[in-house]
Amino acid sequence: MRRKTFPHGIHPPEYKSLTEAKALEAMPPPEKVSIPLLQHFGSPAKPLVKKGEEVSLGQKIGESTALFSASVHASVSGKVLSVDGVHHPLGKPIPAVTIANDGEDRPAPEIQGSADPLSLDPETICQIVKEAGIVGLGGAAFPTAVKLSPPKDKPIDTVIINGCECEPVLTADHRVMLEYTEDILRGAELVRKAAGAERTIIGIEDNKKDAVRAFLEVMDNGSAEIVLLKTKYPQGAEKNLINAILGREVPRGGLPFDVGVVVQNVGTAKAIWDAVKFGKPLYERALTAAGEGVREPKNLMVRIGTPFQDVLDFCGGIEDNTNVLIMGGPMMGLSQWSPDVPVIKGTSGILAWTVPVPPMEHSCIRCSRCVDHCPMRLVPTQLMKYVKYEFLSDAENWGILDCVECGSCQYICPAAIPLVHWIRLGKNQVMGLKRKKSANNAE
């Protein structure tokens, strides 16, 4: 099988051997879960329960109000302790429903599967997915229902199931592919039906050949194609994945719809199958707890709302000299200041790391490595300088808003400049200016 890939990008050390052979382990539900009502950017869901109320497993406790928002469900059964702001992995305190686990895992009565999921029509599938609060499990947590219902004028021809897991260290998706191969295939079929696409392609990087074999074993002919990809970061980023597999380029500021593609993570595909077949809402997810600081790295099935501390304790605790705690992968993950934050739908990994003092920052020597490696073909150093010296309109012209913050540039930068941080800063400022402008125009 020929290996496909996209231009540019980097190849950081993988560190996957620690956990890739470890089967997913279901972590026992903790005593207390805090389920934030907002798990991605957007507006928080409206709480449906009150303090003191009894809830059951899978019960909807937050109703999505806006388009780009998803419902949330109880991940344990028990009593609601509070509906109040808690620290959140994304930084700001966010209202969350805290539930004391009664240990019974009483399923909610409304949970009902459908006997023949593949016969459902697209609208129903979308509806179920929306009700189940499914979001993209790759990390960005984009509501899946939105992805499944593209605008009418943008016909979809291809569904890509993203099995790249290009982030170093993380192996949860890998394990999901090995252990839930059939579920993923079925979920993929549902996605294809819902989106009205003709074909399904599963993209897997060549460092996970066993997953390819697993798929080939269970696949009945023709239901999906498998494309082997050269291991490279950030292959899992939608735009690069589409470029790698189909050679299509998503237009600037556009979405995969614009080139007739829907991309779903393998975990999401499984979640869709679970939701449609068994009526199971998204209340748990697979994640990798690893890193130098974690004593026993593991792949885990964790209930949403479990505090990081509990997960880390389950993995034997962390080393004393741990000084970085990350939610997500090492390239795009968010550093956490406190282990009290809960696991959310987008938590693909919990990493504890011991990093040395950051290397001394030099001034940019224009080595152009960031230019050579940027998967979006931007000029990160120039963007950084435009932001630093406040030439925001130039930064916009040079495509700062196209940056996907994959971190390739900063990884490769010999001068150790916090490029991604600068670019994020610039993106925010540019967006702020734009908002201001449109507000002024609206006046």
Add this chain to the structure above:
Amino acid sequence: MELIAIFISAVLVQNFVLYYFLGICPFLGVSKKIDSALSMGLAVTFVMSITAVVSWLINNLILIPYDLGYLQIVSFILVIASLVQLVEMFIRKISPPLYQALGIYLPLITTNCAIMGLALIAALNGYSFVETVIFGFGSGIGFTLAIVLMAGIREQLDLSDVPEPLKGAGIALIVAGIMALAFNGFIGMLT
């Protein structure tokens, strides 16, 4: 061949800015942004070409036949001043954005020594009519080249950590000095 030599010499070898030190004011003043530098360069090129023609006519049809060499200065500057004012009014009428872009520098073309210098040097070199036109045009292009290169460099310097007292004119002059060194490479290429 002679004409090409005059042209290339005016652009690269005896560049008005870097060799004759003419037009330093706009060279420093309007070289902060590439776009405005380009407009300024083109405006100067335009005015230079016209000046070359008109000053040649005056010099060869009036001043030399009547032995009025000493009226060169007054008559040239009068021509230039009126020309520039005409151009200014013209641009203001037909292209307000261009006028906005060049801002206060358009009137300054009057006192741009490059224009006056062009008329004088062309007269001094005793160029023929066609040579004068080529010389005027080439000098304008040379000015444009210098100012646009300078603007490119200064845009990059905007993103640099230049010591406070040197910011602006100081560093621009130093860059001009190094540019003059680099342009030295062209010396002797035409002879």
Add this chain to the structure above:
Amino acid sequence: MSLSSRMILVLTTVGLISGGFLAGVAKLTKERIALNIQAEIEEAIKIVVDDAEVSTVLYEEEDLVIYREMEDDGQLAGYAIQATGVGFQDKITLMFGLDETLTKITGLTIIDQKETPGLGAKITGWDAFLQFWEDRDATGLLILRKPPVRTPSELLATEINSITAATISSRKVLEIVNLSLEKVRGLIAEGKIPSEEHDDH
């Protein structure tokens, strides 16, 4: 009076006054300036032709002027040739002398040049370049001696000393002289110079 007519009037008047004024000043200085220019050429001639007192223009074209030089007593002192040509950076105007027989160069001086200061500009002031022009053979092509020598005796009669690090400027001077000499020889062959003298004798 309307604005327009006032504008015209003022500018015309200013032009009138300044014109008159300048004409006056020019009248006062004109002669001196002419004298200055004359003096410069005469001085150059004196350098290149010994005992030259009276000059007459024998021949004149765009880049070449030939003077005949007489001593006080009316005896022929030699010829001075003023030539202009392209140097390393810009034009070079120079003057060189020929003896009575038009076969030997008697000296050379640079009137005007814009060569690189301190380098090519040495053609005006560097003794080892200028002094070594005496007694060069003017009947054939002169060539450049490289690297430079220290005394004139080291040079052949057909050789010219060069300037270290300014080879091109020295070569340009040589080229101008060679070209002018060729022209002069052509003129002799055509009988244009020194024809008048032949008539005299």
Add this chain to the structure above:
Amino acid sequence: MTTKTIRAEYLKGLWDENPVLRQLLGLCPTLAVTGTVITGLAMGLATTFVLILSSLVVSSIKKLIPAQVRIATYIVVIASFVTIADQFLKAFFYPISEALGPYVPLIVVNCIILGRQEAFSSRNSIGRSLIDALGMSTGFLLALLVLSSIREILGAGTFLGYQVMGPWFKPWIIMILPAGAFITLGILLGIALKIESKTKRS
């Protein structure tokens, strides 16, 4: 007008509003003729002559000129004086005039002169204009002197033609070339700004 204001009017041209170092005016001649002190001085004096006389004329006829032909008139006045200066140099200081080349006629477009007429003489009395012109031209002369001294001493090892550096000194030819002029003036401007910011702070 009190003595104090006269002094202040005069002194401002030396430093606070020094045309070259602070206002960046008249840079073309500043760069072009400062290869040797003597040409620098000659240029400075010629400029002084033109500046003072045209200030006098402009301030005395300022009321007669309609705004639309203001600049044209000033220029003719200035050009007349420049012509006189040029003729004078040619007649009595021929070698210097040769060395200055086209830069004497170019005094006519020296921004300092027109700038002063625009900014000062056309709005002020004859006396004040005179003082202002004197101050400005002294400032210009000083700047030329400083620059040309540096360039001549480093570039030729001489000052006003007299050898000032020992025989060990190798002249830096670059200093009398355009590149050296630009770099030296750039550094001078930097130093001027540094001094200014220091004095301001204290």
Add this chain to the structure above:
Amino acid sequence: MTELLVPILTMTALGFLFSTGLVLAYNKLKVEEDPKIERVSEILPQANCGACGYSGCRAFAEAVVKGKAPVTGCPVGGEETVALIAETLGVDAGEMIKMVARLHCRGTIEAAKSRGCYSGIPTCYASHLIGGNKQCSYGCLGYGDCVKVCQFDALYMDESGLPVVREDKCMACGKCVDACPRNLFELHPQAQEVLVFCRSEDRGPMARKVCKAACIACSICARACPDAIVMENNLAVITDFKKIDPDKIPDIEKCPTDAIGRIHKDEEIDEG
């Protein structure tokens, strides 16, 4: 005689020719511009700071002359400028209230707990982007973005880690208001003495945990002055400072965390 006549004639002719040309061109091509714009523009301080909401002083002048902007639109120039502009345009200036920028946070290094060990670009905005370096998600981050944008030298960071406004120098241009990623600055009339020094919307216990100077929503102040102070999102808000009864100020200052109270004018004079 011709020696004199020719130049005089030439110059006269040239002068005549060009002046005529200019006059013709002037009449044909001139562009009308309201001379008032120039005059107003000359009055303005030329700081080109954009506080008026226009791209520069000249743009503002144009807007004022065209009636698109109020004569009081330039906060930097102060009353004098307003008066001059009003006089030029012949309109009534109205009253101009001196405004100053004020910080709504008292989370000094000591009071507000820091959050982890921040290692990134040392600006408030950058820190704010990744959650901030203080446990409080609403408070001042202390990197002085506001000080950097202040054109009038009216802000400085003091040792406690908070920016201080020199009210005499503050021109109320609003740059700091825009610069603060947490919107802690607001322009207030200088006369307003009582202020809420907190923006935390956290519930009391959480707010107290992260910062000693946080508003813990105890509503003592709101009870003391119900007309002027209300509680919104766990935070005291002054709805109308004019309605604050001066006699009640001591009651307001009973705030257990000092999150509301008078601005300590005396101190600032010492430091400024």
Add this chain to the structure above:
Amino acid sequence: MPNSEYMIRSSPHFKDKDSVPKIMYTVIIALLPAVFTSVYYFRLKAVVLYFACLVACLATEAIFLWVRKKPFQSLWDGSAAITALLLAMTLPPDLSLDLAVIGSVVAIAIGKQVFGGLGYNIFNPALVGRAFIQTAFPVAMTTWIPPVTLHVDTATFATPLGNLKFQDAVVQGTLAPLKDLLLGNTGGCLGETSAVALFIGALILLTKKTINWRIPVGIILALSVFTGLFWLVNPNKFATPVFHILAGGLLIGAFFMATDMVTSPITPRGTWIYALGIGLMVGLIRLFGGFAEGVMYSILFMNTIVPLLNRSFRPRILGERRKPQ
């Protein structure tokens, strides 16, 4: 909680091991073969020149860092040392030390620090320093001595290119043999004579991907095509492209100077134009210009264009439509 202070920072949390000092020291190592060759050919003179330039450059850098209150660590990042080495390598072996020191001071002060130090300079610092002394002291900078291995007893000696330009070496048949050019057994600047030593260094840089391969390739390509055309037309008057590549400072310029990251374009298309421009201009100067050698001027001239190139040749962003320009 074992550790109360976790680090808060933006992603990514991984970092490649390469660093600015590493890059700089790789370049220095790559320069060493040529440095040693020059010491072999010019003995003590070479050692003293290298030493003088190193000391002067580092001292100037240190003074600027001190005055501008910048971290002193950056003195040892290797950039000043590279400038010193490159400057020394482009000096005539017999140059007096005061001139070398002036060149070093100018290189660091005017070439680099006035722009803000490492990473901000527009022009290659070593070349600024060299251009300065070349223009200031043209005679000293064009006086050459033969290498000790040649065993000739002349005070001055012409470089192969000087021979070509001023002595009509092709016509006279006195062109330096290619073998000498390869080994460096000829006159010229300290570091430029031995093509082999430079090739070894270039190989190091290319395999380590420290330099952009497009630049040397572009320069050599443009120069070969340009000089090759003239050579084909009249081999009796013009030297072969191979001679032009091996002689003079072309190789050191193409591999070590034009490739200076700070002063070369950051985009591939810009890089090609830059490289081809240098090659072409070297050819023009050598064949028709006033100088025997043109590498320094060509690189400096193209340096002035780099900001424009960087601006005009922004790469096409993924998904961006090609606009008709």
